Amino acid sequence: MSASGTTNTTRRSSLFAWALALPMPVWQTLFFVAALLFLVVMSFWSVQNFRVTPDFTFDNWAKIYSAGYFRVTYVRTVLYALLAATLASLIAFPCAYGLAFKASPLMRRIVVASLIMPYFTSYLVRANSWKILLTDQGVINSVLGTVGLGPLPMTSNLFAVMIGYLTLILPIVILLQYFSLANVDRRLIEAAHNLRCGRVRTVFQVIIPSARTGLILAATFAFILSFGDFVSPSFLGNNKPPTLSVLMVDAVKSGSQWPRAAVVALTMVATLLLVAFLAMNFAYGEKRKRS
């Protein structure tokens, strides 16, 4: 009696758990996996008279992959994202370090809150508001003008795009780095000092190797966000020079080339999967044997 009662309860509660857990996999299947599969299918379709028509042609793949501008843009986008991830990691580290090792608990709370706060506002708004500062008629160039300098070109170029990327990724990189640095075993730091390892050397010999996984994940996150970003290259960079996301939007806007956009999108997804896989291996994998 009691045994069957227990089984019933277990079955019922596990059903209940399944019911609660189900919406998420369904959502993911519909709007991510299915959409992705559709993208693959569509990349083999054709466009006739500005209308997307089901087909099976390798034309889109051939066109895109043979185009010089695509290859240049691909390399550029990868390099931009790499640069953004590197800059963000380097700029974030001293801040995350100070937060983890020097700041008082109150200070820490204030800074962490202020790093979350930017995400209260849309990134689109934040990136656009940089224009007020950066354009030729903007605040910075006006000030420079009064002392007879400038105007310095600060939009429609690499500088502007990087400013936009950093607006997007810097707070999250600082937070991720801070969390990994906060978990570094303080006793290892003392042990290093005890073995004649000075402060700066301890950062490179002990703290960075200890926080390795978190630091790599933060940089990976920065790369992924920058690589796919459309706002910064289009609003601050004015599509000059373009990145893959700009290319993709252009393909759709000028001539309804949805299939070609699908090829670009799939290339981007594949790139990000590869980068994420490599980064995970680098972060978690067996560290190479150092003799």
Add this chain to the structure above:
Amino acid sequence: MAEPLLVLDGVVKRYDDHTAVHKIDLEIAAGEFIALMGPSGCGKTTTLRMIAGLEAPSEGEIRLRGRRMNDVAPWERDTPLVWQSLALFPFMSVLKNVEFGLKMRNIPAAERTKKAMPWLERVGIAKYRDRKVDQLSGGERQRVALARALVTEPEILLLDEPLSALDAHLVIRMQAELKQLQQQLGITFCYVTHSQSEAFAMADRVAIMAEGRLQQVGPPREVYRAPANRFVAEFVGANNLLSGKVKSIAQGIVMVETAAGIMRARENPLLALLPGDAVTVVVSADRAVVSDSTADGENSLAGTVIGEQFVGAFVTLHLDLGDGSTFRAQLQQHALEPLGQVRGKRLSLRWKPEHTVLLKDK
């Protein structure tokens, strides 16, 4: 004693809300094995951390070979520490861990390995040189920590409860190995522990601390036989403490009136006792003679056996004296056997006046 290697001169450590170390004066000789011993929170680890430079003294001076060390950064000292947590670098191989101190001295890689390998062999972990430290057992890790600290050939090695994470049987073996290593190297070991057996097994001198103060410093035997105060007498294992009042003093013998009758104790001239003073008579557990004849006369008590502990050839009996206090008597197994089954039996205890230590109560 020649000029001591390390001097703590009136060292005080205060934190915002409490004082961890009150004015410690201690001289440590070169080549000595000294144990800082005391219950947790007594300030022994803080003292060790001040020697290593990880904490700065609030007052007083620490001198190493006559040089004032108070403001010397930890990374500018040669005071390697073997940590309670071991604090081995998990992202390095065994060899890299041991080479770390050499690397920090900017010794070239080839020479580092040449210097580190003999130490790995010496502590018996050479075959694990390329393993990660988390692939080793507790005892093996202990040896890595030891090799890492010794590879730079320091004059003094600091050890903070290094054996506390090991199994009991391994502790005994490591104690013997540590003592042997210290004697072979001829360097100073400053060893912090809460364990009396560990301190007594290895140290040339023990420094007993309580509540941030040094209670007594001396060779283990002296501390054991002549505790300086009530705290030491209670902390150092198997002593029985009987409180009473001085009745009279004659010919080196003090008559003390206790709840259990008159006790005769050896006089300590340094105490300058007067009749009426409150004192404690300390009787070592191994000094009491146990028999089943009835207790009579002075320096004898009777008690009921409420417990027995066997440690090898020795037995510790716990006797209930009937007034709420217990008396511990230690005797050899063969001396106990003629008495038969002792649990619950009433036995008498007897000891000689010269085997007592008298302490003046404050």
